[in-house]
Amino acid sequence: MATHKIAVIGLGKITQDQHLPVIDKSDSFELAAVVSTRGLSHGGVPSYRTPAELYAARPDIGIVAVNTPPEVRHGLAREALLAGKDVLLEKPPAATLTELADLEATAAAKGRVLFATWHSRFNPAVEAARELLAAGVRSVKIEWREDVRKWHPGQDWVWAPGGFGVFDPGINALSIFTRILPFVPFVRTADLTYPANRQTPIAAQLVFGSTDPAAPALTADFDWREQGDEKWHMTIETADGRPARLFKGGCALSVGGTVVTEAPSEEYERIYAHFADLLAARRSDVDGAPLRLVADAMLVGKRVGTDAFEW
Amino acid sequence: MATHKIAVIGLGKITQDQHLPVIDKSDSFELAAVVSTRGLSHGGVPSYRTPAELYAARPDIGIVAVNTPPEVRHGLAREALLAGKDVLLEKPPAATLTELADLEATAAAKGRVLFATWHSRFNPAVEAARELLAAGVRSVKIEWREDVRKWHPGQDWVWAPGGFGVFDPGINALSIFTRILPFVPFVRTADLTYPANRQTPIAAQLVFGSTDPAAPALTADFDWREQGDEKWHMTIETADGRPARLFKGGCALSVGGTVVTEAPSEEYERIYAHFADLLAARRSDVDGAPLRLVADAMLVGKRVGTDAFEW
Numbered sequence: 001m002a003t004h005k006i007a008v009i010g011l012g013k014i015t016q017d018q019h020l021p022v023i024d025k026s027d028s029f030e031l032a033a034v035v036s037t038r039g040l041s042h043g044g045v046p047s048y049r050t051p052a053e054l055y056a057a058r059p060d061i062g063i064v065a066v067n068t069p070p071e072v073r074h075g076l077a078r079e080a081l082l083a084g085k086d087v088l089l090e091k092p093p094a095a096t097l098t099e100l101a102d103l104e105a106t107a108a109a110k111g112r113v114l115f116a117t118w119h120s121r122f123n124p125a126v127e128a129a130r131e132l133l134a135a136g137v138r139s140v141k142i143e144w145r146e147d148v149r150k151w152h153p154g155q156d157w158v159w160a161p162g163g164f165g166v167f168d169p170g171i172n173a174l175s176i177f178t179r180i181l182p183f184v185p186f187v188r189t190a191d192l193t194y195p196a197n198r199q200t201p202i203a204a205q206l207v208f209g210s211t212d213p214a215a216p217a218l219t220a221d222f223d224w225r226e227q228g229d230e231k232w233h234m235t236i237e238t239a240d241g242r243p244a245r246l247f248k249g250g251c252a253l254s255v256g257g258t259v260v261t262e263a264p265s266e267e268y269e270r271i272y273a274h275f276a277d278l279l280a281a282r283r284s285d286v287d288g289a290p291l292r293l294v295a296d297a298m299l300v301g302k303r304v305g306t307d308a309f310e311w
Numbered sequence: 312m313a314t315h316k317i318a319v320i321g322l323g324k325i326t327q328d329q330h331l332p333v334i335d336k337s338d339s340f341e342l343a344a345v346v347s348t349r350g351l352s353h354g355g356v357p358s359y360r361t362p363a364e365l366y367a368a369r370p371d372i373g374i375v376a377v378n379t380p381p382e383v384r385h386g387l388a389r390e391a392l393l394a395g396k397d398v399l400l401e402k403p404p405a406a407t408l409t410e411l412a413d414l415e416a417t418a419a420a421k422g423r424v425l426f427a428t429w430h431s432r433f434n435p436a437v438e439a440a441r442e443l444l445a446a447g448v449r450s451v452k453i454e455w456r457e458d459v460r461k462w463h464p465g466q467d468w469v470w471a472p473g474g475f476g477v478f479d480p481g482i483n484a485l486s487i488f489t490r491i492l493p494f495v496p497f498v499r500t501a502d503l504t505y506p507a508n509r510q511t512p513i514a515a516q517l518v519f520g521s522t523d524p525a526a527p528a529l530t531a532d533f534d535w536r537e538q539g540d541e542k543w544h545m546t547i548e549t550a551d552g553r554p555a556r557l558f559k560g561g562c563a564l565s566v567g568g569t570v571v572t573e574a575p576s577e578e579y580e581r582i583y584a585h586f587a588d589l590l591a592a593r594r595s596d597v598d599g600a601p602l603r604l605v606a607d608a609m610l611v612g613k614r615v616g617t618d619a620f621e622w
Contacts, residue, residue: 074497078522095610095611096497096498096603096607096610096611097408097603097606097607097610098495098496098497098498098600098603098604098607099497101603102495102497102522161500161501161611161612161613162610162611184409184413185409186385186407186409186410186413187407187409189472190472194614199613199614211389211413289409292407292408292409292412293409294610295408295606295607295609295610296407296408296409296606298606298609298610298612299406299407299408299473299605299606299609300406300407300472300473301472301609302472302510303505303510303614
């Protein structure tokens with residue numbers, strides 16, 4: 001298998017925790033450079049302050065991963081595509097749907113591979129759940145509840161306009177939901193709970209319709225006020241009446257009370273393996289469905305106020 | 312030219328004011344039936360209570376216009392496409408972006424013509440503005456201000472979740488904006504003003520970025536609190552410095568102070584002429600850009616409160 005030279009743009013926490021260790025041990029990718037406005041580096045590879053410097057200095061690097069905050073992701077990804085690079089995007093792939101549509105169109109126009117990753121989809125029990133539900137679904141009840149103080153301590157950007165609020169973890173659930181269902185779900189109602197002093201929701205209760213004539217019951221409960229352990233699971237009833245449960249964020253699946261799949265996460269190992277396949281096939285993988293559902297929830301949502309939130 | 316038998320679903324105000332008079336005088340379309348849950352009819356054609364009754368009774372009618380409120384539009388349009396009908400949609404084409412994406416995919420899968428209309432785009436000066444801006448733009452300042460009490464008297468649905476609020480007229484401006492610009496605009500910031508007792512914004516101030524490297528200044532001011540005459544205009548500066556003005560909702564264009572185009576609206580005459588062309592070519596016309604910009608504004612918007620609104 002070919003080894004692809006790749007540069008990573010943005011050396012924040014997700015890059016340090018996931019991308020760099022996975023690239024370092026990958027047979028398919030070789031870290032050839034990084035871009036860091038703060039001048040950070042990794043493993044002795046060259047570090048550039050801007051993508052333009054990278055592209056000028058290293059025309060031999062044809063692939064970049066864009067792991068910056070979402071509000072600047074579109075500009076950086078567009079610059080990379082126009083420079084002729086293949087691009088991997090962290091989630092969410094853009095700040096808005098118009099930006100994502102533009103990236104998809106630009107990649108197609110330039111003949112580049114664009115991979116909009118949804119890391120939770122790459123957890124080990126997700127494909128098993130998809131196979132289980134292929135024959136139909138009576139109900140899915142999503143509960144994605146965690147403590148924002150544990151997962152985003154002091155990060156005021158999650159509360160700023162465009163910061164997604166509880167949809168930051170919620171979009172992970174939606175990325176699994178849209179992968180495992182054998183039909184298209186639509187947001188019918190969304191109750192969005194906003195702290196009095198914040199611009200993004202701290203909780204969201206969604207009810208979905210679908211294209212399935214059997215009208216399955218589909219709901220989501222996203223909440224950032226959970227205390228203690230996080231709850232990242234979906235309670236499922238299959239069309240033939242079997243109870244199932246996708247839990248541990250997509251790492252485990254039980255059917256009829258018996259755990260049928262459980263394995264360590266290894267999301268990013270699978271992401272880079274899939275990226276290698278996409279590069280070999282010169283094929284893009286851009287699914288806007290999770291981001292679209294969040295935007296739809298904001299479009300049809302009912303806003304409800306709650307107490308001010310302080311760290 | 313062939314005369315197409317068409318049925319209209321939903322006999323509300325826009326159907327009565329626009330669709331029926333235009334179809335009645337059209338050489339390309341013949342009103343063959345209507346569907347009205349209230350049992351209304353027009354011009355002596357058969358009236359059915361449900362689309363299913365229409366489709367069973369009149370297999371000779373291959374085309375429907377779906378003019379119902381947006382929250383039921385997706386279900387009716389999907390049913391029509393699955394019944395093998397070509398479909399015209401009033402604006403907005405769906406309540407959510409996921410619904411619109413599903414309709415586009417369904418029409419493609421069934422080989423049907425789907426036309427998502429944006430009536431303001433069919434005003435007589437819009438194409439002239441598009442030609443004027445083809446060489447580039449320095450700035451566009453949209454002002455779309457009207458009195459909600461005049462245009463939606465007592466219609467509480469505009470304030471309900473999913474009711475769009477001031478984006479109901481604002482999306483008309485955005486449909487023109489996305490048509491006349493020679494590049495893609497993105498919502499960068501959106502200040503959304505909500506009455507204390509309502510669920511949709513009464514005003515919105517948008518700032519746009521774009522794919523144009525010249526970074527033109529692009530803003531929109533939507534407001535439902537305008538008193539007296541409505542203001543539906545865009546103040547434009549072309550790339551070569553000429554001031555221009557698209558006004559009267561897209562019916563008139565001035566360049567350098569001189570009116571170069573002005574004509575009666577005739578939006579719906581042009582809509583049905585375009586629909587006849589699409590049917591002849593067996594081609595769909597579905598542009599989600601205006602709805603996407605509204606969803607993007609809700610996604611990145613900053614919510615600001617204002618006084619309660621009472622009729």
